[in-house]
Amino acid sequence: MAKITYIEHNGAEHTLEVKSGLSVMEGAVKNNVPGIDADCGGACACATCHVYVDDAWLDKTGEKTAMEESMLDFAENVQPNSRLSCQIKVSDALDGLVVRMPESQH
Amino acid sequence: MEKNDAGVMIVGAGHAGGTAAALLRQFGYAGPITLVGEEPLAPYQRPPLSKAWLKGETDAESLALKPDSFYEEAGVALLKGEHVTAIDRTARRIVLASGATRPYDILILATGARARRLALPGADLDGVLVLRSAADAEALKARLGPGKRLAVIGGGYIGLEAAASARALGAQAVVLEREPRLLARVAGQTLSDFFTAYHRARGVDVRLGVQIEGFVGEGEVRGVRLAGGEIVPCDAALVGVGAIPNSELAEAAGLDCDNGVVVDLEARTSDPAIFAIGDVTRRPLPHYGRVARLESVANALEQARQAASAITGRPAPAPEVTWNWSDQYDLKYQIAGLPFEADAVVTRGDPATGRFALFHMAGEVIQAVEAVNAPAEFMGGRQLIAQRRPVSRARLADPSVSMKEVAA
Numbered sequence: 001m002a003k004i005t006y007i008e009h010n011g012a013e014h015t016l017e018v019k020s021g022l023s024v025m026e027g028a029v030k031n032n033v034p035g036i037d038a039d040c041g042g043a044c045a046c047a048t049c050h051v052y053v054d055d056a057w058l059d060k061t062g063e064k065t066a067m068e069e070s071m072l073d074f075a076e077n078v079q080p081n082s083r084l085s086c087q088i089k090v091s092d093a094l095d096g097l098v099v100r101m102p103e104s105q106h
Numbered sequence: 107m108e109k110n111d112a113g114v115m116i117v118g119a120g121h122a123g124g125t126a127a128a129l130l131r132q133f134g135y136a137g138p139i140t141l142v143g144e145e146p147l148a149p150y151q152r153p154p155l156s157k158a159w160l161k162g163e164t165d166a167e168s169l170a171l172k173p174d175s176f177y178e179e180a181g182v183a184l185l186k187g188e189h190v191t192a193i194d195r196t197a198r199r200i201v202l203a204s205g206a207t208r209p210y211d212i213l214i215l216a217t218g219a220r221a222r223r224l225a226l227p228g229a230d231l232d233g234v235l236v237l238r239s240a241a242d243a244e245a246l247k248a249r250l251g252p253g254k255r256l257a258v259i260g261g262g263y264i265g266l267e268a269a270a271s272a273r274a275l276g277a278q279a280v281v282l283e284r285e286p287r288l289l290a291r292v293a294g295q296t297l298s299d300f301f302t303a304y305h306r307a308r309g310v311d312v313r314l315g316v317q318i319e320g321f322v323g324e325g326e327v328r329g330v331r332l333a334g335g336e337i338v339p340c341d342a343a344l345v346g347v348g349a350i351p352n353s354e355l356a357e358a359a360g361l362d363c364d365n366g367v368v369v370d371l372e373a374r375t376s377d378p379a380i381f382a383i384g385d386v387t388r389r390p391l392p393h394y395g396r397v398a399r400l401e402s403v404a405n406a407l408e409q410a411r412q413a414a415s416a417i418t419g420r421p422a423p424a425p426e427v428t429w430n431w432s433d434q435y436d437l438k439y440q441i442a443g444l445p446f447e448a449d450a451v452v453t454r455g456d457p458a459t460g461r462f463a464l465f466h467m468a469g470e471v472i473q474a475v476e477a478v479n480a481p482a483e484f485m486g487g488r489q490l491i492a493q494r495r496p497v498s499r500a501r502l503a504d505p506s507v508s509m510k511e512v513a514a
Contacts, residue, residue, distance in 0.1 A: 030173055034132040039407050041151045045431035045440055067481055074485030
């Protein structure tokens with residue numbers, strides 16, 4: 001279990017308890033948090049679950065795969081701390097994680 | 107939009123309908139929402155049914171679009187296992203199989219499509235299956251396992267994904283395709299050849315240009331009979347030969363239909379109080395100046411966004427380039443766009459490496475891209491399709507020029 005804070009582009013914050021084993025994307029989508037569309041449901045096929053990981057958490061969220069890197073390359077408004085949230089697995093180590101959302105996923 | 111008391115009624119609790127309900131709440135719609143579905147389950151994702159779920163890599167809970175608790179918390183009345191028999195447009199209400207009626211101010215039809223079945227002898231035997239719903243998938247999975255034999259009728263996405271998943275479960279698989287190549291309806295020759303070779307190398311018996319005459323067995327299917335009399339033995343036969351839009355309700359209600367419910371870019375039907383979204387619709391494709399009926403999650407979600415935006419008075423979302431994906435073995439296959447008026451195919455990368463992309467060109471404009479384990483080509487291609495911008499075929503064909511540079 002980890003407490004994760006999702007911050008929408010407009011500043012609205014959603015802090016949720018997310019079960020270990022789920023992805024950061026699933027934590028948002030299952031709780032109907034706006035701003036993470038995740039059209040492909042977590043297959044790393046669409047890049048519509050783009051988030052910015054708070055710098056303090058970058059190391060703990062792990063490495064990007066080549067697949068994720070390539071998908072992100074073409075997402076809008078990519079930054080060095082951009083990730084696809086379907087590729088970040090939630091664990092106790094991510095308790096307190098903060099992610100921000102881009103203006104749009106499309 | 108004026109606020110009434112009947113609210114939004116969504117008929118069809120699949121990916122499109124479930125997403126529309128959730129988005130209406132995200133977009134601030136405060137009126138009543140009712141979601142009516144025929145299945146005994148809350149909305150769930152169908153794509154994994156032939157992929158990760160079938161292989162046992164994901165469970166029912168993760169298939170669900172939202173947890174069951176969501177509907178009560180969000181004030182969405184979810185009516186499961188209910189069949190809608192009619193729409194009364196004058197009185198603005200729907201009729202349920204029980205005869206009960208429910209009013210609406212806005213109706214969203216998200217009735218989807220159903221698997222086409224074959225009217226052949228033996229088609230009603232146990233073990234002759236289609237794959238559309240979670241119940242279908244349960245029935246298929248129960249018949250797969252080491253030593254079991256799956257016969258797939260139809261070499262489309264569903265059939266090929268099921269064959270790949272069957273192999274992962276230790277079952278044998280044969281794919282019986284009427285056309286001389288796999289994916290004949292949706293992909294070009296290069297890709298058909300690639301998938302044929304890939305499946306054969308993994309033990310799938312791919313048989314092209316074969317005609318099915320029926321299914322044999324006593325009570326249970328034991329084989330598929332081909333023209334000429336040969337029997338292909340099997341423990342399960344999966345029929346994956348396309349889908350038919352569930353547009354009967356709309357047709358009976360007098361809405362404009364043409365192989366699907368005709369909608370505009372707000373997903374609105376010929377009745378301004380009725381929207382339609384997902385597989386059941388025939389919709390404009392602004393990038394191509396055409397209309398088409400699409401069967402994909404991406405389409406369902408785009409139209410759910412269009413309808414929810416229109417209903418809540420938000421600006422219409424920018425039109426998307428249609429896309430889809432398929433997972434088979436270690437392949438991630440992603441496609442974007444549609445190859446209308448394509449006069450040439452540019453190949454980038456070598457299919458023999460299992461990592462390549464095919465760009466369908468109309469002159470210098472990319473109409474569609476098919477990418478195998480080539481996410482940059484898919485993403486870059488999708489962007490270029492949306493921009494309708496001429497690109498150099500030579501640069502596109504040259505893998506030493508990155509997709510970033512091609513798209514720049």
